[in-house]
Amino acid sequence: MTQTNDAVDVTRMSLRDSGWIGYTDDAVYIERDGEKIQIANEHVRKVTLQSLRWDLAVMSVLLIGVGGYVAITRNPLVGIAFAVVGVLSMYRTYGNRYALRIQIENESKPVTVYPTYPVECHETIVDSIEGRSRDG
Template sequence: MSEQGQERRSVEITRMPLRTGGWIGYSEDAVYVDRGGEERVKIANEAIQKIDRRLLEWDIAVMSLLLVGVGGYVVATRNPLVGVAFAAVGVYSFYRTYRKRKKLVVHVENKRKPVVVHPERSRECQEALADNIGLE
């Protein structure tokens, strides 16, 4: 067996589960993301610029709720069918926005898009990763 194969086995990864399945973990030298077999990513600690935690996309949530309100108004004053359609689109939009709450955004050096994950406990995950990497 090669030395590289033995090195892979000796790496200890601390894992934290993701809401959508899979896990995010860290070792002494890197952060790992496994999205349930779909995609695996390894990010070296030196390449991580910052880690953000976003609770909710407030602009989309507010617009979704306004759309529900407009739908209710249209149901009450104009056309019930059109109003129900507006309200249904607003509820669906809010549901999708709510599912994406508490996301962890890892900004990686020389990458255009950050790595976005949805851990079960976003605050604890952010603190553990920041402590391991040495970020504030």
């Protein structure tokens, strides 16, 4: 979807947690939670798509397993508490899957968004940034 915003044509893609990410010939635009971000293509160092934080997923499954073991063999209340923490951690980890991270020059933390269609969004943004840097 292309929209004209302040005399600039922005191709937009929706985000899962409301808002949108878009691009033009010169920049990537992000609008979420009332915050507007504009990142010039020449300042983007790297764009990555992280499918799942496997370390957190494994830790969550281990917490559930330990909680089940403790509930059966030792203390049901403590075991259930461990299992609940594991389930909540797994839910949060699953909710943060397919994170699109944009690393910017001179910034320590990347900008992270969660597109509705992550693979297509990643490919489109990378093609836009690489194509513009080759042309310039």
